[in-house]
Amino acid sequence: MQDQRAELEWREDRVPVSVRFDDPYFSLEDGLAETRHVFLAGNDLTARFVDGFHIAELGFGTGLNFLTAWAAWRAAGVPGRLQFTSFEAFPMDVSEMEKALAAFPEVAELAGHLIAAGGGSAEFMDATLTVIEGDARETLAAWDGKADAWFLDGFSPAKNPELWGADLMAEVARHTVPAGTAATYTAAGFVRRGLEEAGFAVTRVPGFGRKRHMTRAVLG
Numbered sequence: 001m002q003d004q005r006a007e008l009e010w011r012e013d014r015v016p017v018s019v020r021f022d023d024p025y026f027s028l029e030d031g032l033a034e035t036r037h038v039f040l041a042g043n044d045l046t047a048r049f050v051d052g053f054h055i056a057e058l059g060f061g062t063g064l065n066f067l068t069a070w071a072a073w074r075a076a077g078v079p080g081r082l083q084f085t086s087f088e089a090f091p092m093d094v095s096e097m098e099k100a101l102a103a104f105p106e107v108a109e110l111a112g113h114l115i116a117a118g119g120g121s122a123e124f125m126d127a128t129l130t131v132i133e134g135d136a137r138e139t140l141a142a143w144d145g146k147a148d149a150w151f152l153d154g155f156s157p158a159k160n161p162e163l164w165g166a167d168l169m170a171e172v173a174r175h176t177v178p179a180g181t182a183a184t185y186t187a188a189g190f191v192r193r194g195l196e197e198a199g200f201a202v203t204r205v206p207g208f209g210r211k212r213h214m215t216r217a218v219l220g
């Protein structure tokens, strides 16, 4: 899986769709609102932010989730730095990232910083972004960090099952602080069971848009 790039098609010349996984990178309706609902509210982030707060993510994609979390961090006005680590097997070219992010004027300024930094790991004024390239099933096991909150954002579990397996959920738990959290847009049974087996207390809550349910998890 070394050095593989994302292969994209564009829906309405606006939403990137993975050719490899046949799935869009974010909601066709409103990707930013979905990120806020699923990942920010799902992890109760704004109330929990403290200096050094560490978010980790499976699937960096366009960087939209990072930018949305970073914007929320700035809006919260917490002094210090946000840490954000994301695992990505098929990085996007920075020009494709730029095109995808152009749909979200609310994060345009931060997107400009990310693009200027080449679309990957960088030290920003108030945030550290680390993008770990490679298959998360290998790279997460080797990671020496622990996250306060996880964004589980693989493509749909039916199309990208390797990013949702029980072994990987066990690694997510192993890389989570006590009482840390995880959130995902899916409520697929095997994902919930994997999280439970890994030691998370799992709840099903209302999803975004047309999705009836999503999942929140708190490490016991």
Ligand SMILES: C[S@@+](CC[C@H](N)C(=O)[O-])C[C@H]1O[C@@H](n2cnc3c(N)ncnc32)[C@H](O)[C@@H]1O
Pocket (backbone or CB within 6 Å): 006, 024, 025, 026, 057, 058, 059, 060, 061, 062, 063, 064, 065, 066, 087, 088, 089, 090, 091, 134, 135, 136, 137, 153, 154, 155, 160, 162, 163
């Ligand atoms: C739904 S997209 C993520 C969207 C992203 N969070 C954003 O803000 O744009 C899923 C991502 O998971 C990545 N992915 C799929 N399988 C993977 C694997 N085995 N290891 C690491 N990343 C993987 C894909 O390349 C894709 O970027």
